[in-house]
Amino acid sequence: MARRAGAAPSRLDRRKARTRAALVRAAQAFIADGKTNVPILEITQAADVGMGSFYNHFDSKEELFHAAVEAALDRHGALLDELTLDLDDPAEIFAQSFRLTGRLHRRRPELSKVLLNHGPVLTRSERGLVPRARRDIQAAARAGRFTVADTELALTVVVGAALSLGRLLHDQPGRDDVQATDQITEDLLRMFGLPAGEAREICRRPLPDLEALDRDDTDVAGHHP
């Protein structure tokens, strides 16, 4: 019997959701290691779930991987929205979102790797970070803060810069991620027509509490103490 939408989740629902979440988490771990051609058996073992259970939730490995990446992206996007909620200047909203995403690469390397390994595919996805960035750029342009000839092309550069930055930080573990991220954000703001001095100043403003970010991200992973 189909459960009515909005009804409280039953124990059965929760059991199924737990198994599914375990599989998604295991998949994220493998993606983080760059291995997308792992046998299904290994995934289920890592998730501490029976082999057959896989097919109760997904029809193919690709379906699982896709779900894993989308979940991670959605979560980070929502976090950004939350953290920039009380900012007024659209240029600063954009800058802080980009800076926070840059910080992410070091703070949650496994999530970062997921983004890097599947970034290309997700670049034009209608979920996750891209629509958010588009919205912010458009808002800043409308407010006269950014000079943007073509929103989609500006967005293209921004997304490319974000992925490329992640790759840089991943490949050079010694590099200062804060300096790198803020410098690139500053470069992008100049590209958007802001005077060099103002661009630099905006990128030096303090960021929201990063402890909150850690707490939230821990929640995401479903890692309850």
Place this chain on the structure above:
Amino acid sequence: MARRAGAAPSRLDRRKARTRAALVRAAQAFIADGKTNVPILEITQAADVGMGSFYNHFDSKEELFHAAVEAALDRHGALLDELTLDLDDPAEIFAQSFRLTGRLHRRRPELSKVLLNHGPVLTRSERGLVPRARRDIQAAARAGRFTVADTELALTVVVGAALSLGRLLHDQPGRDDVQATDQITEDLLRMFGLPAGEAREICRRPLPDLEALDRDDTDVAGHHP
């Protein structure tokens, strides 16, 4: 008996080189379709080469794919060097290289797809396009044309923008590639500190003969009439 370096290639050498090239070309075709987990047998069939021949040239599929991508990148880099040889302004050399690379996505879609699908891995490679871009940016900075706080970070943005642009053109076949490429180049020049007017003007200058580019690229593919 080992052949001395520099000696004229014998028929045997050429035979071996031909089969190897056929495998590389077939690999490029598969990479272009995004399929990097094709059975070796299919690759050899596509290359019209015996199954066993594969192991005369490569120890693993990954080795073949790596060779395929590096060959494509080296070739395009050399082409850019050739085409921008007689330019004086370092800013223009950078701009033309970027614009020409943008043009490539439409003119040679299969090569473009190779770059896109393996771009992330090759971003920090010491061969191919990245060292060239680094050299050009440094030259422009030394000449006082670009204002660059950190060459590596600027390079990161440029590389990311190039890959992201390729993805955009690939996903939106209808989009005007010339307009998109030139606009992004202009954005990057502004990021490098050039005045908006000058950035725009540089990106409107004519490009080297594209027919020569076609001829050269055809040579690359080893496609002799």
Place this chain on the structure above:
DNA sequence: AACGTTTCTGACGATATCCTCAGTTATGAG
């Protein structure tokens, strides 16, 4: 032409992976 060497070739045994299915366990309803 004759012989040694390099390269090519495809069949085949070994191995890895898939995914179904019949049986088991957990949950819900009466």
Place this chain on the structure above:
DNA sequence: CTCATAACTGAGGATATCGTCAGAAACGTT
């Protein structure tokens, strides 16, 4: 408590892929 249903489980047959190897063909040398 009893039965029905949903979810979980792992063994196993079917399938796919690998990489070796012995022989054939092309090439070089004398």
